[in-house]
Amino acid sequence: MSVELPYRSLAVDLSDVRYLYGPDSVVQSGVAVGALVEFGWSASAIYPGTSRKFWVHVPAQYDGAEPASLMVFQDGMYYLDPQGAIRAGIVLDNLHHRGDIPLTITIFVDPGVFEDAAEPKNRNEEYDAFDDRYVNFLLTEIIPQVTSRYAITDDPARWAICGGSSGGNCAFTAAWLRPDRFQRVFCSVSSFVQMPGGNPYPELIATTTRKPLRIFMHAAHRDFQWNERDNNWLASNLRVAAALAESGYDFRLVLGDGGHNPNHCGTLLPDALRWLLH
Secondary structure (H helix, E strand, O other): OOOOOOOOOOOOOOOOOOOOOOHHHOOOOOOOOOEEEEEEEOOOOOOOOEEEEEEEEEOOOOOOOOOEEEEEEEOHHHHHOOOOOOOHHHHHHHHHHHOOOOOEEEEEEOOOEEOOOOOOEOHHHHHOOOOOHHHHHHHHHHHHHHHOOOOEOOOHHHEEEEEEOHHHHHHHHHHHHOOOOOOEEEEEOOOHHHOOOOOOHHHHHHHOOOOOOEEEEEEEEEOOOOOOOOOOHHHHHHHHHHHHHHOOOEEEEEEEEEEOOOHHHHHHHHHHHHHHHO
């Protein structure tokens, strides 16, 4: 079946392109708003000394009769902010209202911070690492607090993990290392170049038996160092996408104009979740 898309002219100047939001990214009349439950966590054994908040979005349609799917977003409140660039809570309410995605409970996790430290943010240590600490942190410290309260499926094909920039490569790494838990990935303008030793994924994807992952990638034409030989964020994302294509992965790449910002990611989120979670 062919799909017809409306004509849109391309921007001539790519330096500061802004995409308009669709109806799924704005509050709609008659749409029930899901519950948002706030948690605090300062007893991490994996990241000792850190504290953070996380929020759980429970769809209005959830009644506990059937296990829900699970989704995790990095940079929690940034993605939830109804006035921000992503507006994930609004998107989830609209998609659930229309039945466009399966019933999904979503966790929004902030990166850890150290109180009274010269460098309080632990975000890059958590997100850019190439090891299993962060995914184990989710699986052993955060998610159990949610599964103890809500009925969540054990099916990894119904567990998704999402993020942008460093949160994007964090999501990819979590699913890559633990595909037995997370098999759906959304990553936007990922900072693969910031991983220790550089981006490991083009070679790993090409030389590792294909994993049962479905991946939605977003990259930007004018991401950092887009026309430089070294530390080229655009090229790094494209190399990952090329390796996924050559290795037969179920993936989708959307390449947008503009730079390293979340605007295009936010406008894509409704369609990305429809594709990712179906």
